[in-house]
Amino acid sequence: MSGVIESQENKDLRAAVAALGARHGRGFDRAALWSEAAKLGYLGVNLPEAYGGGGGGMAELSIVLEELGSAGCPLLMMVVSPAICGTVIARFGTEEQKRTWLPGLADGTLTMAFGITEPDAGSNSHRITTTARRDADGGGWILSGRKVFISGVDIADATLIVGRTEDARTGSLKPCLFIVPRDTPGFQRSRIDMELQAEEKQFELVLDDVRLPAESLVGDEDAGLLQLFAGLNPERIMTAAFAIGMGRYALAKAVDYATTRQVWKLPIGGHQAIAHPLAQAHIELELARLMMQKAAALYDAGDDVGAGEAANMAKYAAAEACVKAVDQAVHTLGGNGLTREYGLASLITAARVARIAPVSREMILNYVSHQSLGLPKSY
Numbered sequence: 343m344s345g346v347i348e349s350q351e352n353k354d355l356r357a358a359v360a361a362l363g364a365r366h367g368r369g370f371d372r373a374a375l376w377s378e379a380a381k382l383g384y385l386g387v388n389l390p391e392a393y394g395g396g397g398g399g400m401a402e403l404s405i406v407l408e409e410l411g412s413a414g415c416p417l418l419m420m421v422v423s424p425a426i427c428g429t430v431i432a433r434f435g436t437e438e439q440k441r442t443w444l445p446g447l448a449d450g451t452l453t454m455a456f457g458i459t460e461p462d463a464g465s466n467s468h469r470i471t472t473t474a475r476r477d478a479d480g481g482g483w484i485l486s487g488r489k490v491f492i493s494g495v496d497i498a499d500a501t502l503i504v505g506r507t508e509d510a511r512t513g514s515l516k517p518c519l520f521i522v523p524r525d526t527p528g529f530q531r532s533r534i535d536m537e538l539q540a541e542e543k544q545f546e547l548v549l550d551d552v553r554l555p556a557e558s559l560v561g562d563e564d565a566g567l568l569q570l571f572a573g574l575n576p577e578r579i580m581t582a583a584f585a586i587g588m589g590r591y592a593l594a595k596a597v598d599y600a601t602t603r604q605v606w607k608l609p610i611g612g613h614q615a616i617a618h619p620l621a622q623a624h625i626e627l628e629l630a631r632l633m634m635q636k637a638a639a640l641y642d643a644g645d646d647v648g649a650g651e652a653a654n655m656a657k658y659a660a661a662e663a664c665v666k667a668v669d670q671a672v673h674t675l676g677g678n679g680l681t682r683e684y685g686l687a688s689l690i691t692a693a694r695v696a697r698i699a700p701v702s703r704e705m706i707l708n709y710v711s712h713q714s715l716g717l718p719k720s721y
């Protein structure tokens with residue numbers, strides 16, 4: 343890759359993380375890899391140096407997740423803990439919140455989940471019904487509501503919950519972010535039984551009059567929407583990294599198989615019916631990575647609006663490229679592609695995650711339709 347696009351420092355980071363991923367591989371121990379990645383400074387590479395981070399940005403953090411994914415050992419909570427929660431706290435948190443959380447998020451000793459999705463709201467953040475009201479003496483908050491499909495709540499020390507508070511001037515509800523420690527009374531979780539094979543489990547949350555101190559509110563109550571979207575762009579960039587890594591892993595398995603599997607005079611990869619779809623998958627993964635790099639560069643430069651468009655496009659492109667790469671990889675291996683030995687079949691389900699979460703491809707097409715092309719909004 344041209345140095346114009348990726349600095350030598352980032353190339354070195356990519357190579358170092360790839361070596362770490364190769365040591366752990368597909369049958370990795372999540373806790374061990376999380377700990378080692380943290381010790382090497384990879385988990386907090388995007389967080390401020392003043393709080394124990396690497397002082398980099400989403401460009402660096404996305405490299406870490408992509409390379410771990412391409413080695414078959416992605417750390418899904420990287421999307422949530424350092425990318426969303428770490429970014430939001432670093433940009434908008436109080437000094438006390440930064441000192442409390444950022445060093446631990448950077449060195450892996452603390453993990454934070456992110457709770458936005460609700461059963462009846464889906465992609466419509468305006469329908470979020472989790473509400474936060476001032477307690478009787480006005481010094482704290484009381485949260486009530488439900489969340490669904492929240493990753494890793496059981497292993498997270500706290501969850502950054504998106505709630506809504508009532509605007510005293512207008513009476514309308516506005517989004518706000520609250521840090522809810524895992525064992526807070528009234529904060530209940532139940533695991534969702536998923537077909538998806540992943541180390542990080544999914545949960546439904548119930549907040550039953552959860553009482554929080556005033557300092558649990560992140561940032562300015564009047565800037566909740568800005569703060570929320572500051573976390574969602576990194577989420578999309580990291581989902582793209584997750585998808586690109588997975589696609590690269592599947593493609594590498596298919597290329598290796600196509601190079602060595604021989605049933606006629608030459609390896610099956612010598613036949614264009616096998617070779618060309620794999621070449622197309624490689625091209626589409628590379629194109630998706632370029633858009634991810636653009637999104638990361640815009641975000642790290644402080645262009646939230648430009649990053650919003652690029653992050654959505656990167657997430658869309660990476661998800662489509664990943665699904666196609668996995669499908670073609672499984673097809674290349676034939677029956678072997680469905681065996682546990684080769685470890686590709688489970689990726690068929692996993693690859694779809696990037697198409698669905700954190701926002702569906704249809705909602706991204708809506709965004710591009712009316713934000714980029716200026717077409718009328720359909721909802």
